[in-house]
Amino acid sequence: QKEVEQNSGPLSVPEGAIASLNCTYSDRGSQSFFWYRQYSGKSPELIMSIYSNGDKEDGRFTAQLNKASQYVSLLIRDSHPSDSATYLCAVSGGYQKVTFGTGTKLQVIP
Amino acid sequence: DAGVTQSPTHLIKTRGQHVTLRCSPISGHKSVSWYQQVLGQGPQFIFQYYEKEERGRGNFPDRFSARQFPNYSSELNVNALLLGDSALYLCASSETGQKAFFGQGTRLTVV
Numbered sequence: 001q002k003e004v005e006q007n008s009g010p011l012s013v014p015e016g017a018i019a020s021l022n023c024t025y026s027d028r029g030s031q032s033f034f035w036y037r038q039y040s041g042k043s044p045e046l047i048m049s050i051y052s053n054g055d056k057e058d059g060r061f062t063a064q065l066n067k068a069s070q071y072v073s074l075l076i077r078d079s080h081p082s083d084s085a086t087y088l089c090a091v092s093g094g095y096q097k098v099t100f101g102t103g104t105k106l107q108v109i110p
Numbered sequence: 111d112a113g114v115t116q117s118p119t120h121l122i123k124t125r126g127q128h129v130t131l132r133c134s135p136i137s138g139h140k141s142v143s144w145y146q147q148v149l150g151q152g153p154q155f156i157f158q159y160y161e162k163e164e165r166g167r168g169n170f171p172d173r174f175s176a177r178q179f180p181n182y183s184s185e186l187n188v189n190a191l192l193l194g195d196s197a198l199y200l201c202a203s204s205e206t207g208q209k210a211f212f213g214q215g216t217r218l219t220v221v
Contacts, residue, residue: 004152032208043200043212044153088152092208097143097166100152 003027004091006101014109019076021104023089026070033065034090035074037083038103044088048074079108112137114203114213122219123191131186131216135203141165142184143210144176145200153200159184160206188218196220 005024013019021035032051036044048063050056050072056063062075072091076083086103115134123129135142141160145153155168159178173189188195196219202210 034209036212043198043215046209046211049209090210097155097158097168098202098208098210099155100145102150102152 003099004089004101006087006089006104008102009105010107011104012107012109013079015079015081017079019079019083019106019108021074021076021087021089021106023072023074023091023101024070025072025089025091025099027091027093027099028067028070029093030067030070030091032092032098033063033072034092034098035061035063035072036088036090036100038086038088040085076106079106081108081110084108114201114211116199116201116213116216118216119214120217120219122221125191125193125220127191129188129191129218131188131199131201131218132183133186133201133203133213134183135201136211139203139205139211140182141204141206141210142178142182143202143204144184144186145202146170147198147200147215148196156186191220193220 035048038044050063050065060077064073088103089101092098143158144156147153157176158166162178176186178184199216201213204210
């Protein structure tokens with residue numbers, strides 16, 4: 001079982017719709033959860049971090065965490081074509097390495 | 111403030127050669143981590159350093175080594191390069207080792 005699992009996609013959504021990206025993790029001791037956006041040929045860019053159960057909103061982005069289900073999600077409201085990228089879920093267990101999923105490719109169709 | 115800077119941005123090496131990649135973290139950040147990313151995969155953890163001490167090591171052969179200097183900059187060294195070492199090498203800077211900010215990466219091609 002992979003430590004951090006994501007559906008590789010591509011996930012296609014029309015412009016203006018809500019994009020929902022999901023991630024599961026295997027280590028119950030994980031404490032910190034991150035979403036990164038990576039455009040083709042570029043390095044990952046941190047867009048959200050979440051540390052406790054529930055929702056965290058930042059502009060058009062909402063991160064959701066359910067530790068009991070070992071599940072993290074990212075919602076992108078009012079999707080723009082510029083949101084088209086690969087979204088990486090990352091998990092950390094304290095002062096330790098950050099483990100990344102393989103990423104979900106999102107395509108926002110104009 | 112400057113972000114994480116990596117050098118060089120691109121590099122072509124021949125099999126069997128040695129390579130050194132460099133990273134300067136964000137000012138005030140004491141932790142540097144190195145990742146390898148091959149096409150279509152997420153970043154794979156190689157090393158983490160905090161306050162000049164190795165805090166973690168990923169599942170990479172001993173050909174890979176790293177160090178962190180008193181100014182918190184870091185080097186990643188890879189010996190006896192293989193074709194399979196071709197990848198994007200990412201340096202990430204953080205205050206404590208978790209919330210990480212990446213540099214632009216070094217694209218290494220081994221021929």
